[in-house]
Amino acid sequence: MDVMTLTVPLAALLGLGTAFGVVLVTVGLSGRDNGPANLEAGSWLSRFTSARGPVDRRRVALCLAVGLLAAVLTRWPVAAALAVVGAWVLPDIIGPDRDHARRVAKIEAIATWTEALRDNLSGAAGLEQAITASAIESPEPIRDEVTRLATRLQRSWRLPAALRAFAAELADPTADLVVAGLLMAARGSAGQLGEVLGELAASARAKVASRQRVAAGRKRNRTSARVIVGATLAMAGVLTLLNRGYLKPFDSAFGQLVLLAAGGCFACAFAWLGRLMRDRDASRILVGVASTTDAEAVVRS
Structure with a gap:
């Protein structure tokens, strides 16, 4: 009977590991293509992986190691699966909010660049020259984007097309407002651009x-x-190591279902908490400008 109790969870765990390995192999072979046409024509898996971005292999390996450790200590397939999911999700919820710090740094950089552009307008021959001069000491979080904007202008891109490409690269509501003001100035409404x-x-x-x-x-x-x-985690670890008999009911199939239900409750609670802590930016006003940039990037005569 003990052999059966040990064999069923172990077989389930091996099946779970095989399925997860197939998913990882599929993600690795699917590749990424940023072209809009290819994304629309590709499979749902390629669209999903392209939207999610490149997979962090070290993070995947760490999550698998945590799941394997949970499987060895508990011999429960559900505990192994929950450990993998928790190791992947929890750092974003209970760890430092690095995404917020990046967003704040980006907005501060946009404000600093806007002020520098305003100051450069007084001594420049025009808006394009002021933008080119602002790229010399642009803030670090947006330096690459501002440098590409200045490079496009030096390569004789039309100013509206270069500004739209700049807004598409930053993809930020605050940047959209600045670019909208610059676009109005490029159309001849530059009377009070500094203000x-x-x-x-x-x-x-x-x-x-x-x-x-x-x-x-x-x-x-x-x-x-x-x-x-x-x-x-402390309570689960102490019970697993010091009082295994207290957790014996979870060795059965019904016990695994109960553990899965408890894990689902925790998952819902943390998903709700993560939603409360998520930034809610205002809607962008220049969404989709990248699709019109190539058509308008005509060399000036």
Whole structure:
């Protein structure tokens, strides 16, 4: 009977590992193609992997190692699966909010660049010259994008097309507002461009201050999540190592279903918590500009 109890979970675990390995191989062989036409014509798997971006192999290996450790300690296939999912998801919820820091740094860089562009307008021969001059000391988070914008102008791109490509690369609502003002100036409405850029820079800095206040409130949620996760893992570890008999009911198939249901409850709770802590940016006003950029990138005569 003990052999059967051990064999069933082990077989389930091996099946789970095989399925997960097939998924990883499929993702690795699917490749990535950023072309819009290929994404539309490709399979759902290629579209999914392209949208998710490249797979972090070290993170995948770490998650598999955590799942294997859980399988060895508990001999429960459900525990192994939950450990893999938890190792993949929990760092984004209870770890440092690096995405928020990147967003704030990007908005601050846009504000700084906008102010520099405003200051350059007074001594430049025109808007294009001011943009080219601003690329020399542009802030680090957007330096590559500003440099490409200046390079396009030096290669005789039309100003509206170069600005739309710049907005598509930044993909930020604050940048869209600045680019919209520059597009209006490029069409001949540059009478008060300096004042407009100053107001946009002030608005961007106010947005940064608001995000910082929101981040301070979210730290309490992350601390609560860390306490819950730490207490749960500590209790499970102590019971597994010191009082295995207390967890014996989970060795049965019904016990595995109960464990799966408990894990599902935790997953729903953390998904809800992650949604509460997710940034909600305003909608972009220049969405889809990349599709019109190539058609308008005509060399000036």
